[in-house]
Amino acid sequence: MRGYIVKRLLIALVTLVGMSVVIFVLLRLAPGNIVDVLFESAGYVDQADKKQLERELGVDRPIVVQYARWVGELAHGDLGKSYRYDMPAWNIIRPRLPVTLELAVLALLFSILFGVPFGVVSAARQNRPIDYALRVVSLAGLSMPSFWLGMVVILLFVRAVGWIPSVTYVSPFDDLKANLWQFVVPAVAVGYRSSALIMRITRSAMLEVLREDYIRTARAKGQRTTAVVWRHALKNAGLPVITLLGIEFAFLIGGLVVTETVFNLPGVARYLVDAIQFRDYPVVQNLTMFIATVVVLANLAVDLVYAWVDPRIKYGQA
């Protein structure tokens, strides 16, 4: 078991290092650097000024040197300075993190709250009309672009109610009610997709369990198997759902980006898009690494949970 954990940790580390290189190189492939962008908003380019600025910001050093510097800073917990806004990157990221976190958590909560019960019902009434209906609804959720859903929702809101959630962020500590009102619609817009996936997984996991011989025997004998069946089935569905959440997290970011844009939430996902456009390397690199780390850790956690549950791995036979 311990060997397994160590092995997994090492793999996670290698993955992270590999990703840092990929991000770093990809960013610098993009034509134009931060100095170009700084001149951009000034509306002109002066070669002499540009070289001076490049030297100041250290973007004229060879790529390997820049990478080493970045990794060194990260090791010290220094997230660097935002090129564009001239302040520590952490100052820009920090106020935005709780927004994205709240949105992500609420979206996942919504997806579980709706996905699991729907999956259960769908499995219990397999191939009956309600099953088809639920499968169609959930599939529709996987088919709609999440930003489209957001746009349509805002339109309907304004038309019908004449009210939209606050366009300036309200912290839950300041006004919990207003904050929840602000987040409920975007959370649903993001979570709809995940809820569809969870529903499908729950359904198939349940179906597998329900098909097993001993259950059929018990039913044939006329025994009331409800409670046992459901508990067993749900447990069976638990692992795949957790796996899904781990993988889904990477997809979730995409949904967060467009939803934060449509609903004007000042989160890190939306800022990431801006930062890429502004070639604000420190912010993009660190944010992407942060997201990647979360994803890798989530997958690691899932692997460890599997290991704990699956005795083959526990006792070193896998």
Add this chain to the structure above:
Amino acid sequence: MAHVIQTVDVAAAPVAADERRPSAVARFLRKQPLGAIGALLVAMLIATALLADVLATHDPVRTSTSVLVAPGAEFWLGTDNLGRDLYSRVIHGSRVSLVIGIASTMLGAVLGGLIGLVSGYAGGKTDLLAQRVMDIMQALPILVLALVLAAALGPSLPNAIIAISIPIVPRAARLIRASVLAIRELTYVEAARALGVRHVRVALRHILPNTMGPFIVLITAQLGGSILIEAALSFLGLGIPEPYPSWGRMLSIAAAEYAEKAPWLVIWPGLAISLAVFGTNLLGDALRDTLDPRLRGS
């Protein structure tokens, strides 16, 4: 591994001895009504894309002075803010979505499949390395990767295809690798190797055909995903540039600002995307159910 489950409908009336059994396709359509609907939608999508020139009523890029006109006799679905016919743009948009969807899915699937094949067959260090690379690709959030790629390579058709194909590679690789690992150990493969059949022939003749089933399922399932990612990229302004009409770009922020005045601009492209993806998802689901019920839920 992946073999078609032969089902016999015991409730059917007895058939004459010389009557031929219904074809696999007919059986599929009967057993999987949702899949049939999916197949129909996908067929409609392909037909629309192929017959776009015939089906469209106007040139999709021709601007006019009939700006933000409501749906009517001349412009069936209305016009956008440059006076372009929305119906024709939606029809032609199917081409872009289909081309990008298929091209990026095939690119990703073939590339990933090759990697999975080599990785699974060779094993050892190659396998380990390939696995780590796949891990990295899978851990990167797709949209972020696509954004950075679009920034790095510039917004254009081939670049968009490349960007969207990337997330498919690790998934295809995983799938094929799993199949390969399982088949590799089978007796008849060992026998073939013992007889001196070369690796490549073994791979092509024995292993590959057996992975086709899950592969097809993967492609149909991913097609919808590719279309959605293209839409998101275009929405953020990084997808295919003009003049090709793209459903995602029609829905971009620029369309939303006219939404209250001209809601048809937001409704129809979104509906088109949703139906196309819905169709591929239904079809993919049904295929998966048919080809290997054990894969359901994975």
Add this chain to the structure above:
Amino acid sequence: MPLRRLVRFASLVALLVLVLTLPAPAQAPKYGGVLRIHPLAAPPSLSPHEESTIATVQPASACYSGLAYFDPAKKQESPETIIPELAEKWSWQDNYRNLVFLLRRDVKWHDGKPFTSKDVKYTFDMVRGAPDAEAKLRVNPRKLWYENVEAIEAPDPHTVVFRLKRPQPSLLLLLASGYSPVYPAHVPVAELKTKCIGTGPYKLKDNRAGEYIELVKNPDYFIKGRPYLDGVKWVVIKDRSTQIAALQAGQLDVGGSGWNKANAETAKKGKAELLVVENDSNVNDNVLVNFKKPPLTDPRVRRAINLALDRKAYLVGPRLGAATFGGAMLPKPAGVWGLPPAEVQKLPGMGDPVKQKAEAKKLLAEAGFTASNPMKLTVSTRALAIYVDTASWMVDQLRQVGIDAVLEQIETGVWHPKMTRLEYQVALNLTGTAVDDPDAMYFENYHCGSQRNFSGYCSEEIDKLMAEQSQTLDRARRLKLVNEIDRKLQADGARPILGWAKQYAVYWPYVKAFPQHENSIYNVTRFQDVWLDK
């Protein structure tokens, strides 16, 4: 007696008539309230001297003061509408070669330090790139504006003298713009990107990059009794439809920055109480033509392109029915220096589209491009929605005359470098003019070798005329020279102007005295006179 009664009656009637015809007494402005408004985009920084975008000038204007400013209440900006700010009086001397400012004595910076002539000299020595300047700007887009300044002297703490190389009456207008605030000499200029220490009616309270900029009333503002508002909050909202929805839902008091006619109509349709104010803006769509790249070196080709772009279709399509047409300078009545309307009607692209497109095809054929050998042209533009829409329209127009045109979207960071290196064929560009004055417009965009002269256009004759008009004191004669330059620029096809967009301010009726000028968008957001009737 009947006569006396008659007189009394008549005087009563007269009094009544007088009272009824007198203008209703203006409502007394109320104090209090915070104005919530959205900027065009998230400001890249808060330092106007280092940026060229309205997104920075909008919030920063409330915090700073200039030597002078344009009167918010007068719609058309001109030398007559300049009002004093940090300078109480000014006087031209030595035939418009020296400009002497007498500064106010009661002004304090937001951090309490006193304002003196040292600050003025510091600021403008820095901006003009004087060799002995105390500080240097990282990025300096308007150095050209002060190219004519020989020296700046501060003989005493409340007097500043600008010594010029040549007479330049327009210098005063350049100094009155929102792009010319006075910076504090005692604050390092790098800090001013993220914070603001000024002398303006509002102090910066909170600058949340990309989210909002919050300003509060400056209790020590040097104009007593102002400002009326308790504060101003610039809320960054990226999405146009969200801006509209926020205004309708009452989360914003004012909207409209960057809106087009359809947006304004949408907002009003949803909430009929909203007021919509439409004006010219001095922002135009223009076509950059790469003078140095064949086949655009051929004047026939350039003229064909210009003719192919039907301005009337441009009005209906990209501008949704609201635009003004003219040459390089904004035409009357909104502008001061534009070509007369009769001449504007004869510019290429303004006439009958069928005839003009036929003529374009003929010119292309003469230049060697026919149906079997079409001209391949790449239209470049910035990868932003407003640009892409108009550029798509342009591509379609060019295709209608047989040019094989495609669109190229160029990302933000790469746009200006590409333009400067002349790595394009034609490009769709948007130009906003800070001050409606030839000195601000011509030199930057058309002078040989100017950094913003992206077409690579160069004409010695025009350069001479430009210098001449800058020194001409007689208004009428200067107008003639300016028009002559304009005519030549249009004939050469130096930078065909598609049209001038209109600007919109949409706000709730309780917002009073909201200023809007018709020949600039850059000099109105000080908000020192705005008040809320709530």
